[in-house]
Structure formats: C-alpha cells, structure tokens
Amino acid sequence: MTLLTIGRVVLGVVGCLLAGALVVVVLGSFVPRTPVVGFLGSFVSGQYPLHAALGAVVGVVAGAGLLALGAIRTGVVVTVVAVLAVVGTLTVLGAQRATARAEGVTVDWGLTLTALDQSGASPDETVEYQPGLHLDLYLPPGPGPHPVMVWVFGGSWVRGTTADRARANRWYADHGLAVAAVQYRLPADPALPGSTLGEAQRHDVARAIAWVRGPGTARGLDPGAVVLGGQSAGATLALSTAAALSGTAGASLPGGATTGPPVATVAFYPVVDMRQVAPGLQDAVFGGPTAQHQGLTRAASPGDLVDPRLPPTLLVLGAADNFIRADLVRAFDAQLRAAGVPGRLLQVPYADHVFDHPYGSPGAQVARPAVLAFAREHTRSDVDPSGR
Template identity: 30%
Template sequence: MPRLIFLFLLFLASLLMLISAPAYYLWLLAVMVGEYGLLFIAATLVILTSGGLIKSKYNIVGTFTGILALGMFMSPIIRAYLISRQLPSNIEKELNLQTDHRVEPFTFSKLFQKDATLNYKTFTYANYPDISLTLDFYAAQTKVKRPCVIVIHGGSWSSGDSQQLPELNTVLAGKGYQVASINYRLAPKWHNPAPVEDVRAALIYLKKHADELRIDTNNFVLVGRSAGAQIALLAAYTLKEPGIKGVIDFYGPADMVWGYSLPAPKLVMDSRRVMANYLGGYYPQVPQNYKASSPVEFVNAQTVPTLIIHGANDPLVAYDHSRRLSDKLQQYHIPHYWLKLPWATHGFDHHLNGPGGQLSTYAVERFLERVAPVKGAN
C-alpha cells in the first residue's frame, strides 16, 4: 500500500507537465519536475523496482501508475530533444542567421552537469535622493571592447534583485559578452516608468565607463525575465537608443491591458493587485498607465529584433502575452523568434542545463550572434 501511495503522489506531480499549476507551491514543484526531471525519474524507478515479485492488486495498480508517471517525467527530455532537431534551422529562417550546426541545442549528458557561476563586481550606477542603484558586472576575458548584455530581473516589479539566476550571466560572459545585471526601483513605492528610467541610467553609466569596462557602446542587448521582461521590452521599444540592438523576453507580460482582463489564478498570484502596485491603481482607475506600460503598444517599423521565450504551462504570465507580441512583431515584419516550450512553466530557466534551460540558452546565444556578434580576438 505505501508503494501505491508514493507512486500515486509521483503521478500527480507528473501531471504538472500537462497542466498549469493551480497554486503557488505547485508552481514551484512544476519548475522542479520540468527541469530537474532526472531526480523524479530516479525516484520513480526506485519505487517501481521495490515491488519485487509480490503479486497483489495494489502492486499491479501501483506499477501501472508508476509507469504513467515515468513517461510524463521523461516527456520534457523527449520533447526538448525533438524541438532541438528543428531549432537551428528554425532560427536560421526567422532571424536570417547562419548557425553552426556542430553546436547541439540539447544533449542528454548535459542534464547531469551543474550550472556554473562567475564572480562579478558591483558598481553604483545611479544616485537618487532616496535610493542608490547598483549593477553586478560580469566581465568577459578580453582586452578589446565587446557587446554588453543588460539583464533585468523579475519579481512582480516589487521584489528580486540583480543576483537572481546568475548562471546565464556566467555563460554569456564566457562567450565574450560583457554582462551587467541591474537593480531598479521597486513597487509599490515607485511606479512605471521608473524602472525604464533606471535602464536609461544604466546605459548612461555603462557608456561613460565603456573604456575601463571594455564595452562596445554601439551594441547593447536587453534581457528580462517576467516583470523584468516587460521592463526590457518597454525600454527597448521606447528609449530610442541607437545602441540597443535587440531585446530578449523570458515569459514577460507584453500586453498589460489584455493581461488585466485575464488574471492569474488567485492561489498562484493576485496579478491584478501586483499590476496595481506597479501602475499606481487598478485598470478602471488608471487605464492610461496600463496602455503606457504595454510593450505591444509601441511596436512599429523601427522596433529592434526580439527573442521571445515562454513555456505553455505558465500560470503567472499567460502564454498568450507572447502570442500577442509575436503577432504584432510579425505585422511590422520585425525580425523575431518565439521559442515555445510546451511543458515549461514560469521560471523554467532556473536550471540552465535542464531541458528548457538548454534550449533557451542556445536560442539566446544564436540571437546574440545575429544582433550583436562578438568580433575580433581577445
């Protein structure tokens, strides 16, 4: 009986690969199941083989349940492999980029590797009367100026910091990019457009110190996750900074007006309250603020190339945000690529060597090659 119970619980966890998590802690579990699936596969196999030769209805039902769970735990790995077969050619087509087909978007062996992190230096880039803002700088090993990636963290516009998910920063610095992960002014004390103004301030600081930091000021790319993606998109589309060559959107809310009409499940997050804290009120009170903070409203013929990355099982930021942004970019013939991850949830890139993490990192590297390539020797 205990065997059946454990296998049934694993089966319930595996269902998170098919449906969006209905509650906050189940969402956290979904991140683990999707990107650390080897742990769940191992646990299922251990319990499955513990039945021995005992023949009982509980054992038979447990074995059947465990096999179903095992299949669903393996599905992200299988689907990542299948997506990876077409990913290089799809990116080539959408971004007009010749990719190196010797680089594999996904490998099974990488699932066993630990994500690496690099040391960084912290600089104060803006001083306001009531707060000073810092950035963490991950330096590429180079003596010449290189493109700079500015990373904007998530956290519902009210939490999080520049040290969130540093693994991608390490990867990009290893590829020759200078990386600046910034802090910005948080809600509810500060409202939009304060964070976008902070991005501008970071750009000014990085340009001013470009010689000592070895930054190519003609080549900046913005990267944002969740709330940070909304900031990154809005900054890239509205600042009119010629040095911004592209923007990367990890599961960001691109249409704040539409997003208010389709809130996240309350047990996961009170998204309307979160938006109200950021925009100074609920939509009926300040509708103009919601429109002014919606990146889709600012897409035009001059919009910079965009990479969109989103998991279909995201319970915090609806998948349709990315569809709406992709459609608007398509309308204006803006070079862009939307990496769709059918099993993935919000924050899937917590583990860069997981199925979704490998595919998204590959897409980010190829996109950067397209919009801000690293040139020349170190």
C-alpha cells in the first residue's frame, strides 16, 4: 500500500467521522426537538459553539485534502457537509453575539475557546450554617455590607456540589456581589423528621438565607439585600422556597418560615412543573409518584405558585433547552408577568441545558452581567454590572 493510498484512507476516515459529527451538531442545533440528535446538537451549540465552528473549518480543509488526493466522492461529501456546517455554526455564533450586544456585552472569544469548565476558583470561607451542612462564601473586597446571592446548585435533586459554579461565583464577588453557595440535603442524607426530601431541601435553603441574615452579617453580608438564585433543580428549589417565604398559597416549609423572602430571585432553566420529571426523581423527592402526593407536588412546582407577592424574578434559559422544556419556562415567565411580578426572561439562542457550565461560553458571558444588573436594581447596591 502506497503512502498516497494510506493518506487517502486515513484522511477519509477522519473526514467522514468529522462530517458525521457536524451533521449531528448542525441538525440538532436547528431542529432541537429531534430525538437524541437535538439534545446533542443544542448541547454543543450552547456550550462549545466556537469549537464547533472551528471543527467545521477543519472539515473543509479535510475535504479539500481528499479532493487533492483524488478521493473525489468522499472529498465532495465531506466538503459539502463541512461548508454547510460552517454556515450553520456561524449562524449560531452570530445569534449569540447579537444577544450579547443587545445585553451590552462584548463576548471574549478567547475565553470561549479556553474556559471550558468552572475550575480555577475557590471560596474565601466555608462555614457550617446548620448541623451537617455547609455553605461556601465568595466575598467582595472591602468591609461591606455587601449584597449577597444565596446560590443553590443543580443536580436533579439527588446530586451536585457547591463548587459547580465556583468560577462564576468568584466573578460575581469580584464585581461586588457576595455569593453563599449552599449545600443541601441529598438522598444519602436523612430528611427532617416528618418531611420528604424535597421539603427538607427547601428548609435547608431557607435556613441558609436565615444564616446570611444572622451570623453572615459578621462577614460583611447585607441582611436587607439577599438575592436567591440557582440553576436547574436548584432554580426550582429557589423559586419554591421564595414562594413559601412570601406566603404563597400551597407553598410550604417544614416548621414554617424561618426568615423573610429574598428581595429578588434568579432562576437558570428551572423545572416549573414537577409532574414532568422522571418517575425515579418523583420517588426520590416526594417518596412516590406525584399523582399520589398532589400537595407536595404543588409546593415544589413553581408554575403552581405564581402569586403577586413573589419577589422580582429573573429567568435565564437556553432557548433550545430539551431537558426542562423551554416552552414551559416561557409560559411560566408569562404567568409571572401577568400576575404583576417584576422581572424578565433572558434567552440564549440555540442553547440547551447547563449552557453556562463552561465559564467562557457565550451564554455564560451574557448571563453573568445580566444577573449582576438585576441584583443591582433590586438591592439598590453599588454592584458593578459592566465587568466580564
């Protein structure tokens, strides 16, 4: 076998594999409801859109190389697919850049390329806010008092850690908004006596807010400027806990409210209807199917808890989120505004669930300043929303 033949074979295999991957990304990005492919494509478009675009360019080069080596049919297929992928991925990047510009943000594409997770940051202090449970504090420079965001991690109510948005939390603190990232009960931990796991988790979030407003003041935290936020399951916990602390009918906390409501709520891609989650998660959170626990389901479902007394609410969503159904979040936003709850919905085009996990993704770079601006508006603080 000659070197030319070996080159054709190797480049053909690489080109075909790359072309297949590009088909999945582009098709999934533009038809996100396509089973499996839709999730994979919108996942990449939300988290790694620049990498996908560069991969498409590599595909064009591979196709051109195959044509030069005489592999005409394979070269044409790879080249056509790659060119279409270049157009598709640039469309995604253009839409996300347009959203950033509308938000007053300039995307740092170098950060998009290199900051692929949340590593590189650690809290200033980790404290026990109730027996067996801790929170991580990220503090701004200076003595305070600082506005603070109590942050609730995601993980389908059964997993997750306080460190999964560590670099974002440090960024908020560096721009004047302290963060208290809260550990809460998981299935391995015992629930409160007489409560389900879901109720115990809301209790933990409320107790963390109470700690911020009590012992937290000695760390420079402002008890009158507490924002409650979270992502995915943590966003659902934040919304349902805020509803309980606001006195919304149907909302509940074991033992009752231990503190007042937050001044605002931030929810990244929440589950708004707990009837939509998988049966195994229903069993974990409620101790059985939602149909058998209607009161518990209502108390955990933000869509059932819309009330004019809720604090101002910012919703952040990947427009193509397949995991929690973006259409339900958009409908929830409409419910909130119809009820007179201040706030807004920020959508990142072509993005799916957890689009902000890479610190540098365009959606993450857009969302952080939006959260800061929202916190500044509702805490009347000197938080700087202009940083990146």
